[in-house]
Amino acid sequence: MKALVKAKPEEGLLMERVPVPEIGPDDVLIKIKATGICGTDIHIWNWDDWAQKTVPVPLVTGHEFAGEIVEVGRNVDDLKIGQRCSGEGHLIGKHSRQSRAGKFHLDPQTRGIGVNEQGAFAQFLRLPAFNVVPLPDEIPDEIGAILDPLGNAVHTALSFDLVGEDVLITGAGPIGIMAAAVARHVGARHVVITDVNPDRLALAEKVTDVVPVNVATENLRDVTARLKMREGFDVGLEMSGNQVALDQMVETLVMGGRIALLGIPPGKSPVDWSRIVFKAITIKGVYGREIFETWYKMIAMLENGLDVSKVITHRFAVDRFQEGFAAMKSGKSGKVVLDWV
């Protein structure tokens, strides 16, 4: 089969022919229809320090996918050939305290497809049946292919009650933008999204009803005054990984405000902890998606009016993957989807 492989410990990915994976008794084989390119895939493409420490070579990359089940292992009795699906790319152990408590997303042994294990940028993917998420007919393959990052957005946005709240999202990348759409969908009052990239802010406005703020040229305090917020934002969703953004969030939050942190800062970042203490701010780190409560909620929201389709800005047949990665690296794209059919 064709697959996008990190074939050598160097920059780039190669389209290669590799064997179709053999499935075990508890697995399914999925024929891939569409895949999303993630920021993680760009790290792997660039072969940066993190990728060199994390990714074995050779490896089939990719973890955002939708497809159709074409083979089921002998112990799998709840999934049928022909079922359209996406799936959780985090492969978890079942023996940790957290897993045994049903908090699968907190299992410390988690391994990622396309990062530690063979991935989804291929014509076929082997996946434990446990990880499969069936897709309803109303959700097209290209949306199925971005449920992993939508899940990050949903998990983060639903960390705190947003009904009637003023929400600040820092970072208008695909995940920040989708989180803004989710915040609106669940009934936030004002949703303000910041970035320093005007293309990203323009895209945010196309996808959902938000107040975009370019913090390179505008003062966030002026915006809270214009929106008649008396004391500041109630909830912050940090989705940039940028230290300046986190500082601005802490500054503009109300006393007792709440922050969910999804963005990954590069290395250790200085934080003004006394400010956080004196403002009595609650901070929650967010990793991945809740398995499978986030999947349940995001599919329910997609079936009931949540629309993130405009966050997909580029579509390429998989043979043009180079253009897809270039679009992602340009900083001008939202989600880029590769079509495998």
Ligand code: NAD
């Ligand atoms: P992205 O890199 O596409 O978007 C980040 C955005 O932040 C960019 O548009 C950038 O211009 C913007 N930004 C930079 N400096 C800023 C500043 N000072 N203020 C406001 N915005 C600023 O990333 P993404 O794919 O949307 O993912 C968002 C973040 O979440 C990334 O940091 C990513 O690594 C992280 N992530 C974490 C998890 C997890 O499990 N915790 C999972 C997926 C992604």
Ligand code: ZN
């Ligand atoms: Zn991803």
